[in-house]
Amino acid sequence: MVAEPSPRIRGGRFPAAGWWRRRSLRFRLTATASAILALALALSAYVFVGVLSKALAQTIDDEVYQHAREVVALADAGRLGDQIVTTDNTIVQVLDASGRIVNATPGTDRLVPLLGERQREAAIRSGLPRFLDGRPYGIPGPLRVRALSADEGRTVIAARSFKEVQGSLETTGHVLIVGTPLLLILLAAASWLIIGRTLRPIALLRRGAAEISGTARARRLPVPEARDEVHSLATTLNDMLARLEAAGARQRALISDASHELRSPLASIRLQLEVALSHPEGQDWRETAEGVLEDTMRLSRLAEDLLALARLDEGRTAGREPVDLAELAGRTVERHGVTGDLTPGVTVYGDALDLGRVLTNLVANAVRHATSTVVVGLRTEFGGTGSGSTGSGSTGSGSTGSGSTGFGGAGSSAGGGAGGDTAVLTVTDDGPGIPEEDRERVFDRFTRLDSARSRDDGGAGLGLAIVRETVRAHGGSVHLEDAAPGLRAVVRLPLATSHESR
Numbered sequence: 001m002v003a004e005p006s007p008r009i010r011g012g013r014f015p016a017a018g019w020w021r022r023r024s025l026r027f028r029l030t031a032t033a034s035a036i037l038a039l040a041l042a043l044s045a046y047v048f049v050g051v052l053s054k055a056l057a058q059t060i061d062d063e064v065y066q067h068a069r070e071v072v073a074l075a076d077a078g079r080l081g082d083q084i085v086t087t088d089n090t091i092v093q094v095l096d097a098s099g100r101i102v103n104a105t106p107g108t109d110r111l112v113p114l115l116g117e118r119q120r121e122a123a124i125r126s127g128l129p130r131f132l133d134g135r136p137y138g139i140p141g142p143l144r145v146r147a148l149s150a151d152e153g154r155t156v157i158a159a160r161s162f163k164e165v166q167g168s169l170e171t172t173g174h175v176l177i178v179g180t181p182l183l184l185i186l187l188a189a190a191s192w193l194i195i196g197r198t199l200r201p202i203a204l205l206r207r208g209a210a211e212i213s214g215t216a217r218a219r220r221l222p223v224p225e226a227r228d229e230v231h232s233l234a235t236t237l238n239d240m241l242a243r244l245e246a247a248g249a250r251q252r253a254l255i256s257d258a259s260h261e262l263r264s265p266l267a268s269i270r271l272q273l274e275v276a277l278s279h280p281e282g283q284d285w286r287e288t289a290e291g292v293l294e295d296t297m298r299l300s301r302l303a304e305d306l307l308a309l310a311r312l313d314e315g316r317t318a319g320r321e322p323v324d325l326a327e328l329a330g331r332t333v334e335r336h337g338v339t340g341d342l343t344p345g346v347t348v349y350g351d352a353l354d355l356g357r358v359l360t361n362l363v364a365n366a367v368r369h370a371t372s373t374v375v376v377g378l379r380t381e382f383g384g385t386g387s388g389s390t391g392s393g394s395t396g397s398g399s400t401g402s403g404s405t406g407f408g409g410a411g412s413s414a415g416g417g418a419g420g421d422t423a424v425l426t427v428t429d430d431g432p433g434i435p436e437e438d439r440e441r442v443f444d445r446f447t448r449l450d451s452a453r454s455r456d457d458g459g460a461g462l463g464l465a466i467v468r469e470t471v472r473a474h475g476g477s478v479h480l481e482d483a484a485p486g487l488r489a490v491v492r493l494p495l496a497t498s499h500e501s502r
């Protein structure tokens, strides 16, 4: 149940939505912030006016009630004179039981009560102040009126004009009506500026990215000083650029190295053919053909190696069938006529062709450099496939000639591959070895040591690179170590059983 975006929103039914999405981020952020701000300001103005009018009305009501109470007290005590005096503008009327006005504040109507009989009764009963239009009594604006009953059926009505309060509320309203939009405009302008400032590093980033494409030299995006999200975005993107650049450089180097390697056999073929053609008489065509064939073989090996590397680079995972390493190694040992010390039944998951190539490359190297003996060993071991050298250094060098030498420590000779989770494949020769500082470097593509460069049976320097990448693709590791004398290549691969037990 994936919620599909409604076609109505995507389509033309709500053109405003599309319009909105096409606006700049700055505009949308500012507009959203301003809209929320406007709502908040309007709400607070509304609440403010409400609270203010309530408070002011309360003050007036309290004063009116106070006066009414005082007059009631005087009336009950019989000390009410003819005229009632109030310090503020409160109007008071005292009515007798028949509804006639008997006392009033100066200037107050002495004939018509502010409240009719019914209203008086209702006001007394509710005990609440109420509004009254003052105009019939010659008082502009509304009045707040309160009625209280006194002894002898008398009623005291007190009232006060609400006009002042209304006036101040109106003033407040005017201030808010003009001030709130002004404040809103101010805040919107501030948001616009602040958001623009915030987004500027992104704009700079974009401009930097636009300038990068097409230029050959190393380029980086501008990194803002502030340690914020944009900063980390810029550094992450720069890391990515660096990686892409390195990958591009590697690719270019590979192409140039490959072209270089292709050139010499091609030049050799051309030379042989040119010489043969320019002196056809007395030419040994068979010899020429053999020479050309040799160069062609070199070319085809190079093409195959490059293809294998390209395949590994693409990360095309090797086949995942169980491969009997002992059998595979046995065949390689036979083919190259070297010595084997192989624990039977060691099985790993992978691609038999690829693993065969690993073996062939290592054995070919060993055979090429060995003085007399090459030994291929296979055993199992506990403890991962990490590249740390854990191989026991006391294994026989195999320099005594044929016959199996004591490879492998405890548990390795137990048949059936039992007793470990890692297959350890070793190829040992008794040649000159590789100096410690070069033992990693030789895994790089097209890397040949000077000693090998001078030999004409040397390859392109791709063998160990293919070995390492293949072993890695199989979840294993490979390293070279000193076999004193000679060199030992150690390949570790996870056993098939350890895969199954997962």
Ligand SMILES: Nc1ncnc2c1ncn2[C@@H]1O[C@H](COP(=O)(O)OP(=O)(O)OP(=O)(O)O)[C@@H](O)[C@H]1O
Pocket: 305, 361, 365, 366, 369, 429, 431, 432, 433, 434, 442, 443, 447, 448, 449, 450, 451, 452, 453, 458, 459, 460, 461, 462, 463, 464, 465, 487
């Ligand atoms: N057993 C070894 N003893 C001494 N040096 C070695 C041994 N194996 C490899 N090397 C050195 O490491 C270099 C790289 O080996 P690698 O197998 O990658 O290339 P290569 O054998 O020269 O060419 P290719 O394998 O492509 O035919 C070799 O050129 C050689 O100098």
Ligand SMILES: [Mg+2]
Pocket: 361, 364, 365, 459, 462, 463, 464
């Ligand atoms: Mg090689």
